[in-house]
Amino acid sequence: MKRAVKHRLPPGFTLTVGVLAFAAGCASVALDSVGWYFSQQSYALFDEGSLLSTVLRYYLVEAAAICVVVGGAYLVFRGLTRRDLDPDTDSVKAILADSLRSRKDVLIGIMAALLYALLYVFLSSIVVFQPTVDFGAAYGVSSPSWNAAACCGSPGTVPALYVYLLPQAHIALQILPLDALFVVVVPLLVGLNVAIAAHALRNKVLRSDTGWLGSLGVITGLFTGCPTCAGLFLSGALGGLGATSLAVALAPYQMVFVVLSIPLLVASPLVVAVNTRRVMRAACAVPQPQRS
Numbered sequence: 001m002k003r004a005v006k007h008r009l010p011p012g013f014t015l016t017v018g019v020l021a022f023a024a025g026c027a028s029v030a031l032d033s034v035g036w037y038f039s040q041q042s043y044a045l046f047d048e049g050s051l052l053s054t055v056l057r058y059y060l061v062e063a064a065a066i067c068v069v070v071g072g073a074y075l076v077f078r079g080l081t082r083r084d085l086d087p088d089t090d091s092v093k094a095i096l097a098d099s100l101r102s103r104k105d106v107l108i109g110i111m112a113a114l115l116y117a118l119l120y121v122f123l124s125s126i127v128v129f130q131p132t133v134d135f136g137a138a139y140g141v142s143s144p145s146w147n148a149a150a151c152c153g154s155p156g157t158v159p160a161l162y163v164y165l166l167p168q169a170h171i172a173l174q175i176l177p178l179d180a181l182f183v184v185v186v187p188l189l190v191g192l193n194v195a196i197a198a199h200a201l202r203n204k205v206l207r208s209d210t211g212w213l214g215s216l217g218v219i220t221g222l223f224t225g226c227p228t229c230a231g232l233f234l235s236g237a238l239g240g241l242g243a244t245s246l247a248v249a250l251a252p253y254q255m256v257f258v259v260l261s262i263p264l265l266v267a268s269p270l271v272v273a274v275n276t277r278r279v280m281r282a283a284c285a286v287p288q289p290q291r292s
Contacts, residue, residue, distance in 0.1 A: 015079025021072030026185065028065040032058065033156045033177040040158050043150035055148035055159045062177060066184055073188050095273040099199035109195025117187040124179050128172045135167035142167055189265035196269045200276055 036043070036058065046054065080097045099105055121127050136142045141164045149160040156178030163173040 012079070014075050014082065018072045018075025018077075018079050021068050021075060023072070025065045025067075025069035025072060026181065028068070029062055029177060029181045030156075032061065032065075036150075036158055036177075037153075037155040040151040040153070043159070044152070046150070051150055052146075052148055055150065055161060058159060058177075059161055059175070059180070062180055066181060069181070069185060070188075092270065092273045092277060095276050096196065096269060099196045099273075102195075102199055105195045105199040105202070108198045109191040109193075112194035113187040113191030116190045117183055120183050120186065124183070125174055126179055126183060128174050130170045130172075133170060135164060135170060135172070139164065139167075186261065186265065189262070193265060193268050196272050200272050203276075 043051065043054065077100060080093065081100050082097075139147075139162075141147075144164060144166070146161065146163045148162065149158070151158060153160070157176050159177070161173075161175040163175070165171050165173060
């Protein structure tokens with residue numbers, strides 16, 4: 001009998017599919033958010049039952065898109081860690097793969113991602129704790145329930161979903177389209193940055209002039225879903241400015257923080273990998289004999 005022949009996928013196929021899935025999921029959320037922004041006035045005219053069901057469907061679609069993003073990130077990880085990815089041991093892909101094959105560095109990256117996600121959840125007010133507010137008097141809720149707002153806001157801030165988890169304990173969730181996406185995307189990229197930086201530091205190939213890019217991306221990433229956080233940060237740094245007024249002034253530029261943070265967080269591991277390759281090649285360079 002002839003043995004069945006296993007057909008292996010090309011080395012770069014999984015990586016390519018992962019990148020495309022990651023980008024497609026993010027693009028889907030962005031396009032849906034922009035579409036709702038331009039139609040928000042009409043949604044505001046819906047009766048309460050129709051509005052709530054429409055918002056619920058919107059977030060179910062966004063949840064599916066975020067699952068595609070997570071699946072794409074996993075495929076990127078699997079694609080980068082394939083042993084047959086690149087025969088060139090000092091290529092950028094090979095260096096990134098070497099970082100992600102280290103369980104210790106990956107664990108450090110996972111811990112950083114989880115801590116960053118927790119920080120993001122509270123600073124962007126996804127989790128709301130208002131101990132001085134009577135939820136029954138202010139919002140008309142005394143038991144776990146949910147509500148939604150269709151209008152009016154900038155792209156990525158509508159529709160807003162409000163989940164009153166524990167009204168008696170003054171705890172609720174405030175979910176916005178951009179926050180729901182970036183509480184997943186930004187920590188994933190932060191974890192990748194930390195894992196690669198940890199690997200480079202352990203191997204003493206990370207230069208001081210390459211770390212600032214990832215740090216700037218991390219800080220900007222916190223501001224993507226939280227212009228108020230940016231206002232508080234900058235008012236404390238500059239002094240003499242009211243945090244509230246500055247936060248209001250920064251709110252229209254939320255998309256600027258989005259556009260800045262993701263490229264910075266994507267570019268940082270590539271910069272570290274390029275620097276690592278430069279160091280490796282310099283260390284392996286064979287000195288030329290001097291002519292007399």
